[in-house]
Amino acid sequence: MICDTCGCANLHHKMLEGHSIAECQLCGELHGDPDDLQNIEEIREGDVQGYDREIYPLVKTITMITGFKVLSASAGFQSKGAPPFVNFKIHGPKARVWLEKVITSLMMANRELEKRWVVEVTLIDGLSFTLKPQMDCPPHLVDATAVQRARRPLTPSMPPSGKSAISGA
Numbered sequence: 001m002i003c004d005t006c007g008c009a010n011l012h013h014k015m016l017e018g019h020s021i022a023e024c025q026l027c028g029e030l031h032g033d034p035d036d037l038q039n040i041e042e043i044r045e046g047d048v049q050g051y052d053r054e055i056y057p058l059v060k061t062i063t064m065i066t067g068f069k070v071l072s073a074s075a076g077f078q079s080k081g082a083p084p085f086v087n088f089k090i091h092g093p094k095a096r097v098w099l100e101k102v103i104t105s106l107m108m109a110n111r112e113l114e115k116r117w118v119v120e121v122t123l124i125d126g127l128s129f130t131l132k133p134q135m136d137c138p139p140h141l142v143d144a145t146a147v148q149r150a151r152r153p154l155t156p157s158m159p160p161s162g163k164s165a166i167s168g169a
C-alpha cells in the first residue's frame, strides 16, 4: 500500500479516535474507511474550534444551515448535572424557513429518542435559540445518569433522520 497523496510506501497503521487507520510517515495523509476519516476530521475540527467532541457534529450541522450562527455549545457535564446544548441565532427570512424545517425534523427525530430535544427561545439581544434535551426535573436535580441519557443521541451524531432532513436541500 502506498500513499495516494505523495506515493510514499511508509504507512504506519494505528488507532486514532477509535478508528483503525494508516498514516503516511512522509506527508501525514490518513488512509482508511471514508466514514472513519470523516469522523476523525470532524473531531479535529471541533478541537480546533474549541467545541466538545460529542457536540461538534451537531454544531457543524447547524452552522451549515443558511443564516444560522452557533454562539456556544457544550456536550454537557455529567459531574455538574449540566445537559448538552447548542445555542444559536438566525438571520434573514431564509433562516426562518429553515428554523421551521429544523424543528420539524427534530419532532420526527424525537419519536426515536429517549429524551425529547427541544428548541428554547429566549430574548437576549434579539431572539436566541437553544437546542437541548428536555430534562424531566429542575436543573439542580439533574444527575449524571440523566445527562448521559440525554447525550446519547449525540453519539456518534444526531439521528440520521434529523441530519438528512436538515442538510438535504
Ligand SMILES: [Zn+2]
Residues within 6 Å of the ligand: 003, 004, 005, 006, 007, 008, 024, 025, 026, 027, 028, 029
Ligand atoms: Zn504521503
